[in-house]
Amino acid sequence: MLLAQELIRKKRAGQALDQPEILALVAGMVDGSVSDAQLGAFCMATCFQGMTAAEGAVLTLAMRDSGTVLRWDDLDLAGPIVDKHSTGGVGDLVSLVLAPMVVACGGVVPMISGRGLGHTGGTQDKLEAIPGYCSTPDLARFRKVVRECGMAIIGQTVDLAPADKRLYAIRDITATVDCLPLITASILSKKFAAGLDVLVMDIKCGNGAQTPALLQAQTLARHIIDTANAAGMVCSALITDMSQPLVPSVGNATEIREALHYLRADTCPSRLHQTVLALGTEMLMQAGLASNALDAQVRLLDALHGGKAAQVFERSCAALGGPADLLSGFDRYLPQARVQHTLLAPQTGIGMFLNHIDTRAVGMAVLKMGAGRNAGVDLSTGLSQLAELGQRVDADTPLAIIHASDEASAQEAGRQLLAAFTFGEEALARPQQIRHTVRGSLQYGTPSLSKQLISDTACPHPT
Template identity: 40%
Template sequence: MRIVDIIEKKRNGGELSKEEIEFFIRGYVAGEIPDYQVAPLLMSIWFKGMNKRETTDLTLSMVASGDTVDLSAIPGIKVDKHSTGGVADTTTLIVGPLVAACGGRVAKMSGRGLGHTGGTLDKLESIPGFQVSQSMERFAEIVKTCGVSIIGQTGNLVPADKKLYALRDVTCTVDNVSLIAGSVMSKKIASGADKIVLDVKTGSGAFMKELDGAVELARMMVGIGALAGRETHALVTDMNQPLGNAVGNALEVREAIEILQGKHDGDLKAVSFALAAKMLVLGEVCRDEKDARQKLDRAVASGEALRRFARMIEMQGGDPSVTEDVGRLPQAKEILPVKAEKAGYLASTDAVSLGISAMLLGAGRSKKEDAIDPAVGYWMKKRLGDRVAVGDVIAEFHVGEHSDLDAALARFRGGIHIGEAKPDLPKLIYTTIDEGEA
């Protein structure tokens, strides 16, 4: 078998066999197939596509490229949750404690951000002392004790995805349904959860800008989960504006804590509760989503969800008092208001531009080795459809010593459109895709 024949076959629109896909993945991870041959194969896949069977074989070959996690030491059904990403998407920090407070088990491995804002691990590390690196034995102990733990990926988990993603990033082949599905689902399957809930984003701040593409991706991933023996369900949700109001690591932790305290409603809470309800039903904690919603409301009202978050923080070396006093989180050097320069309605936002604005303040990375300032970012004061007058504060910028303030402001203002007419607001949750519908 030769890689050049596989490239030619896919370039001409052919369907790759399981053996050809395994050969390609195995050889690339071993260093026997170079980047300069994998790059044209990725481009051929981008143009010609893969069917569900090819995508499943790609996913499982990627899983087999490294270690897999055994969570059998943790009793009960372990349900994982994954978002395809966006701006101010802090759902993991809310969903994990909520599900745990209702009797579910969340053993989650998360990643760092490379791009406009930090990933889940970066957000957690803004909590003083929090350790995302834990042994598998300690990971299991934390989940057994408080129902939830969120750690970084350990060991040699899906090395094929690490290599492929780095190459996709520099060859403009990231936004392909099969390649995205393979990347996401290989990590979820290797991470050992029994069942999986996906949050697939669509809109200006998502990989999949169009709803049809997001639905296709969701169906593809749900189908892969089923074929791999992991029951998977997906929500397709909106990312045409930041999901939460806080953009930036410590600020997003603060917003998550305040939602668990019962202080905020809004889009971030709504999506978090929808995901948590689905996880509780899949985990067989609740008989249906109505029952789950009632339990979730009680978990917030009683303070149990907040206590679970505090206990997880404590067991992972962090300062649990941040759940009582968010002022103990890192604080920016300066807070500056960004004011509206014209009157009208907040008609649309370019969520990617808003995310890049946060990166320019120091909240994200443009290169893997870049340091993140946990204190910086901004807090949105207006949402889509809100009326604004000249001089109204649209956002408060939390600025640090190394913030590129002028560039951040320019990006932010370029991502905000104020119009004369009140816009039709997009749906927050477009659809739900269950296993039988993939």
């Protein structure tokens, strides 16, 4: 019998774990024989010492095999099984709008989302702001919704990668969210369990990202792609900017409202739109649904502006228990905060430009108001009309509308937000939204490769 403490000791010393040791550790995650304290120690040791690619591959596939692995070939689906995954950000609602746009272009998207990690928001939390929405259906219902609607966005169920579900929660409370090997294993174990053909990663870079530095984001992208390719999945990655919240809304219900306005073509936040089109283009091209980038963008814009993407989203929501008229009646359904407080610029900032946003601090301010699960979730809290980098601020320009449960928390959030903003007399250049594209060697339609990785290249820790 392998003792968890011996595996922790070995990893702490910088030694690679072998396959039986990793399999025993993952089995202990599932059956409870490895304690939360031991998992936390393992995460911290891995954070400091890293993992080889071979270790990461064994961990990923063991976590995948800890539960059900979905297959879709018996459903005679209309298109390739494709998905997108973000490493997490603030105001990042891309999944909510991109999935139905890709479905409207011929893809099938069985998306398994996560809850918030650290200061970042979670797609599952956001969807639970929709009354009746079942984010953890059984697998039979999940498959039925995917077959009928072309997509379903759910959280992890007890059936899918249960080892990751437990490890995910441990990482959140032990400050090991940004550990590259654990990020890779967490993401890919769920995506392999979902039975994907194609995965496109959205890896965030900037002060609101888990990988703030561009080189760090590129390293993570390369590691994820190499691991996915070696196990037979087509994968590529876009590195996108997260030096400010992606949209002017942050929270759960507030981001759902923003997403629905975008799908209805009421609003078109520029950085969101750039990100959605870039990721959607990559998904369609990698999945063989578009002949080139222009063809992909035309299809995506037609799906959005023609209303088909909105219809796909609404049907999927209704199939998972949400209102059938969500698009037209979301103001009746989504929770509203009891207090809405307008945050104005300080006198020293009036007539100046907003030149820096501490995006992590913005995310933490929203979490402390109750939007994060560790604070006791209040789905109505958050921000809207958030100012963006380069914006000129005057006395009538709100920096944000704060949605809070009471006046005291609104005032505290306002103090935290003001501390997160830096003003200057001249506007600085705005960061490029799409920073880099990383592609792998595997193409859609290529016969599946071996499930065993042969590379032993080190996956560095995030320092």
